[in-house]
Amino acid sequence: MLTRSVTPSAAATGQHRQGKPSEQRQVRVVIKTSSPPVERRSRPKDRRDRIATAAAIAFSERGYHGVSVEDIAAEVGITKSALYRHFPGKYALFLNSALILLDALEAALEQSSGAHPGNPHEQLRAHLSSIIGTTITHRRTAGIYRWKRRYLHKKDRQPIRARSWEVNRAIRECVIRIRPELSDGDAFVTVAAMLSVIGSITAHSLVLSPRRVEQLLLDACTAIAESDVAPTGRPATVPEAVPESAAVGNMREDLLRASVQLFHDRGYAEIGVEEIAAAVGLPASGVYRYYPSKADILAAAFYRAIDGLEAAVAEEVRTATDPVDAVRALTAVYVDLSFSQRELMSVYFAELINVAPGPRADLRLRQRSNIEQWAALLREVRPELSVVESRFLIYGALNLVSDLGVFLGPAAAQQEAPRIHNLMMITLLGSNVPEGQAWHASR
Missing domain, CATH: 1.10.357.10 (Tetracycline Repressor, domain 2)
Structure with missing residues (x-):
């Protein structure tokens, strides 16, 4: 309820402006309003x-x-x-x-x-x-x-x-x-x-x-x-990437290797440029002669990994005798790279989010392109699969390699490479993996 005082005008009181002013009266006007109730907000139970x-x-x-x-x-x-x-x-x-x-x-x-x-x-x-x-x-x-x-x-x-x-x-x-x-x-x-x-x-x-x-x-x-398909042969090895010829190239390689190891051991966010520099015997300022930033080191390492994978897969698929052999070849390459460059692959899955947006988008685009290529090969073997279904299985096969590498540890994972490759093939092809196709050390 609101109240206010009002002084009536001369016209309202019957008085005129001329002559002695009348004694003014105070009129109290009462205005009734309905105030909304105060809303009490309760904390959601969930x-x-x-x-x-x-x-x-x-x-x-x-x-x-x-x-x-x-x-x-x-x-x-x-x-x-x-x-x-x-x-x-x-x-x-x-x-x-x-x-x-x-x-x-x-x-x-x-x-x-x-x-x-x-x-x-x-x-x-x-x-x-x-x-x-x-x-x-x-x-x-x-x-x-x-x-x-x-x-x-x-x-x-x-x-x-x-x-x-x-x-x-x-x-x-x-x-x-x-x-x-x-x-x-x-x-x-x-x-x-x-x-x-x-x-x-x-x-x-x-x-x-x-x-x-x-x-x-x-x-x-x-x-x-x-499935009781037994792995055959022995794991093949992927040669180390050839470092750049000049001294500058060697230091770039040293920085990449040291950075990846540090990122793997403690996480990208926990490592500073000073620690990377100290690992290769440089002052912190010396790192910037080779890479503009820590994020650029990470991106360079990832480009190195994806370049190597694409080159190896292209060569194996080119020499494959049939679609099943092509699937076998690309999965064998992936197992080899995953365990010969274990730290790098682990860092890739965990730290890609920390690469700058431009390179990150490019790397993801190349990753999707590789998945599409692999899925197309799989569909030649299993035409009953849709494009999306074949991609689901590709992701499943790739994921088991990285997970088993972590569960088993580096030495055991390398020893179990034939079995892991066998599991990849079964994931992709079902129980119809041709005998002798599970692991083939052809390189």
Whole structure:
């Protein structure tokens, strides 16, 4: 309710301006208004979940150092102080993000356990279907696994690793029942490859219906579990890249090698130009004689890797005798490069986001072009696959190489190269891998 005082005019009181002014009267006018009720905004009950999801997506897409607490708060539409009511800081958000998929996978396996106790084949498919469906549901947030190993605190790594091994164990039990000739270690690698093929969908944005994605991945994983195609021959080696002839060229090579090793060991964001320079015996200013910036060193290393891969694949495909031989050749080249240049390949998958936008877009364009070329070769062997389906399988096969390289460690991965190549071929061709085609050391 509002009130105001009004002094009436002369006309309103019957008085005239001439003569003695009349005694003025104060008139109180009362105006009634209806004030809107004060809205009390309650905190959404799902705010913590919304924050967690936004953080997981951001970390999955941009990595740990590419995301700030402010970014996550803005995405949810809250202040930093409101976010801190639910999570104490950025690392807590990252750790929670790393656990989201793991929690979901454990819940999915618990639901599918005991579905077919007397039939290991059907029980395996039930487990795999649960895991695939869960990964599809969490596809945008599950890419965190690419970053988690490097940035998790040491005290948090072992519990997560132990829980991941339990997921592997639940599926491994089915695989051993199907293939009792496998040792526990062999079964572990087999299941790790299957999980990696499934997890590959978090590394790209190709679109298929969820039902078709599930069937495609389920068929590939089943073929991995049931195939007994043995690798033959021995791993071939890729020669070291020939350094540039001049002294300047040698120092450029030294800087590349030292940088890649440092980026691999501690992460790109943790390394400064001073440390790179010290690793090759230069002052910090000396690095700029060869590369304009740290990001340019990273880009140069990646161009070196993709140039070498494209050249090797082109030569192998040119000399292939048929489409199956071409698929075998390109996968063998990829396994060789992945393990002979392990640190570089690892850095590529983890740190591409840190390359400047122009070179990064170019590198991704070349990567997609390579995938398209490989998918076209695969479709010559398997014409029943669509273009997109063949690309899904290519990504799955490539992903298992990088993941198994991490799980096994450098020495074991090199020793297991024939088996890993065999797993790639089964992923791509199903259970119909021609005998003797799994590994062929022709170079």
